[in-house]
Each structure stands twice: as C-alpha cells, then as structure tokens.
Amino acid sequence: MGTYLNRGVNFTTGDQVTAANLQNLVDNATLATGAGDGQTIEITDNTITVANGGITPVKLSTGGPGWDASSNLTVGGNATITGNTSTANITASGTANVGGDATFTSGMQVTGSHGTTDGILNVGNPSSKASTVNIDGTLQVTGASSLQALSSTNITCANINATGTITGTYGGNGSIFAAASFLLVGESLLPNSNKFNVTSVARDASSDSGDVKVYLVTLASAAPNTSYIVNYSKSFGAASIQDSDTSDIATISAGISTTQFKIGIHNRTDATTVGFSVIAPTS
Numbered sequence: 001m002g003t004y005l006n007r008g009v010n011f012t013t014g015d016q017v018t019a020a021n022l023q024n025l026v027d028n029a030t031l032a033t034g035a036g037d038g039q040t041i042e043i044t045d046n047t048i049t050v051a052n053g054g055i056t057p058v059k060l061s062t063g064g065p066g067w068d069a070s071s072n073l074t075v076g077g078n079a080t081i082t083g084n085t086s087t088a089n090i091t092a093s094g095t096a097n098v099g100g101d102a103t104f105t106s107g108m109q110v111t112g113s114h115g116t117t118d119g120i121l122n123v124g125n126p127s128s129k130a131s132t133v134n135i136d137g138t139l140q141v142t143g144a145s146s147l148q149a150l151s152s153t154n155i156t157c158a159n160i161n162a163t164g165t166i167t168g169t170y171g172g173n174g175s176i177f178a179a180a181s182f183l184l185v186g187e188s189l190l191p192n193s194n195k196f197n198v199t200s201v202a203r204d205a206s207s208d209s210g211d212v213k214v215y216l217v218t219l220a221s222a223a224p225n226t227s228y229i230v231n232y233s234k235s236f237g238a239a240s241i242q243d244s245d246t247s248d249i250a251t252i253s254a255g256i257s258t259t260q261f262k263i264g265i266h267n268r269t270d271a272t273t274v275g276f277s278v279i280a281p282t283s
Helices: 019-027
Strands: 041-044 046-048 107-110 120-123 133-141 146-149 156-164 165-167 176-185 187-191 198-203 212-219 229-236 241-243 250-251 258-268 270-277
Touching: 176 198, 176 212, 187 198, 229 250, 229 258, 258 270
Parallel strands: 107 133, 120 146, 133 156, 146 165
Antiparallel strands: 041 046, 176 187, 176 270, 198 212, 212 258, 229 241, 229 270, 250 258
C-alpha cells in the first residue's frame, strides 16, 4: 500500500488476527497524498480531486482548444455558438463570416492589412447573396483601406469617415452622397485633394456661355438616378472667409447624368473656393 494507501489497522508481531481487524484493514484505510501527483491529481480529505489548473491542453483530445496563462484561447477548427456572444473586442486575422444579422450600436472600424497594403470591408459578397448593412453609429475606414460595395448593395449610415478609398453604391436617405471643393485660378482651377465620392472636377470651356464659366464634376460611383440635389458654398481670401451669397453658382441642367454634372459660375473671381455636396436619392 505504502505510497497510495494508509492502512486501516497496523499489525505487530504477536497480534491476534480477527475477522474485524481484517475488515478494518480495508474499511478504515485512507488515501495517501502520494496517490496523486499534486499537480494534475491531488488528495484532499481522503478524496481524489483535480488540482486547480491541473487540466492542460495536452491532456485533452487531439485537436482540442488551447489556452495560456493570460486566458488567450486558440481554436484550431470552427467555433459554433448557438447563443449570444458578448465580447469587448473581436480581432479576425482571416475572414470573419456572420451568417445572421450583425448589429453595431456604437462604431465599426476597419484597420490593418488585407494582402499586403489594404484592409477591406466587403458587403454583398458573394454577389448572389443579397446583403444589407445598417450601422447605428459611425463607420470608419482608416489607413490604406478600402470600403467596397457591389452595385446591388446599399450602405446606409449617419456618417461615413474614410481616409482610404470608397467605391460602390451608397444609399442616400438624405445623407451626403459626394462632396468636394476647388480653388478658382485664372481660367483653370485647383482641386482640393480632400474629396468624397468625386473622381475629378475639370474646366469645361466648351460649355461656357457669356461670362458663365463651366466646370465638369465626375462622380466616383453612380447615383441611383439624376434626381439628386447639389448644395454650394463659397469662400474667398487667405482666411477663407465664407461668402453667404452663392447666387452666382448653379448646376447646369443640360447634360446631367448619374455620374456627371456641370457647375456654372457667374462673375467668377480668382482665389475663390467653391465647395459642393451632393444629396442623392435612395432609389
């Protein structure tokens, strides 16, 4: 017994062996602490128990999950969760697939890298699967990232803040569909590099009429139709003083398409900055 059991009765030379003593030898025996290794199995109050922290990943079946002292869990296969999952942060180094609805009540940020340079959020991929993303907060795409939506997919949110590339079709719901600004310099212009859903603003002298100078705006993604609204702002001087009178700036009705429109400026003046925003319909 020695290492594993403590005898219930200890006999010495000359002791009488009785039926009761033989029974108590077994019935009263206790587990010795050596019956457990103290790391995986321990003996507490004559009971075999699992030691705290005694089960390690290598003691599980092949292919089981792994973890470390910092509570980091690694699952080599798929994790299927039929209930709710509450977590402060989700980091996906590969592809994160959500089969049901995904609700973001604060913000959603896409960073990091896709391939070698980009972080990409794809909505409606594959194209045969209709997808809708509703964001009750701010969608922010940073770095050399891109936000892409297929032509059949609408993205509707209160605010889109992107320092990368935005392509695709975006639902308006009264929100800004495109925006840009440019500085008038002689017969030409100097576009502001900070623009949204605008490919270019170019001088279109062939469409001039009298003292009305014309500029052609090309949108990066097509509006659902031509019933969009263009709002204008005008500022001048080194301090960019806002000019409340924008009556000299208007959209020219001829030649409007879902991807282009023309701005006519009457009585144009050098060093004047013209800004515009496009409010697109949802359908």
